[in-house]
Amino acid sequence: MKRTILKGATGALVATALMLTGCNQAAPDTHDADVKAIKDNETQWNADWAAKDVDKLVAHYADDAVLMSPGMASASGKDAIRTTLKGMAADPAVSLKFQASKVEVAKSGDVGYTQGAYQMTMTDPASKQVINDHGSYVTTYRKATDGSWKAVADIATSEVPPPAPAAPAKKK
Numbered sequence: 001m002k003r004t005i006l007k008g009a010t011g012a013l014v015a016t017a018l019m020l021t022g023c024n025q026a027a028p029d030t031h032d033a034d035v036k037a038i039k040d041n042e043t044q045w046n047a048d049w050a051a052k053d054v055d056k057l058v059a060h061y062a063d064d065a066v067l068m069s070p071g072m073a074s075a076s077g078k079d080a081i082r083t084t085l086k087g088m089a090a091d092p093a094v095s096l097k098f099q100a101s102k103v104e105v106a107k108s109g110d111v112g113y114t115q116g117a118y119q120m121t122m123t124d125p126a127s128k129q130v131i132n133d134h135g136s137y138v139t140t141y142r143k144a145t146d147g148s149w150k151a152v153a154d155i156a157t158s159e160v161p162p163p164a165p166a167a168p169a170k171k172k
Contacts, residue, residue, distance in 0.1 A: 052089040062150035070158035
């Protein structure tokens with residue numbers, strides 16, 4: 001009887017040890033694949049801007065994303081982002097190109113970010129003149145359940161100084 005209890009206890013210890021060992025195994029290292037996926041995503045995003053395809057542009061964002069662009073109110077959520085991007089894409093002069101100089105992914109593999117430079121051409125709503133803008137951006141990504149990377153915060157800062165204020169009207 002003692003031998004049966006000992007065998008049972010030994011078996012339970014071995015099973016527990018195997019379960020704990022299995023639970024403590026490190027998740028596979030997907031860092032390089034994640035960095036590549038984010039770079040590929042931004043390459044496609046540039047192509048979607050060239051095509052002015054609003055549906056494809058919006059698809060790069062998570063449902064709870066925020067878009068902050070120079071000279072515009074921030075847009076929170078896909079519906080607000082769609083409205084902003086639809087207006088931008090309707091501008092015949094609009095062109096946006098951006099290139100990351102840095103791509104980082106957290107060790108957890110579920111968040112990452114890019115930072116880099118952008119160049120944009122658009123029509124100034126006030127003057128109706130075509131203007132060229134350039135600056136820096138940071139985009140924060142979250143890995144979706146399907147493994148794709150979606151922007152959750154997309155923020156750009158213009159390096160072009162704002163125009164000088166109009167001269168005050170002369171008094172009569």
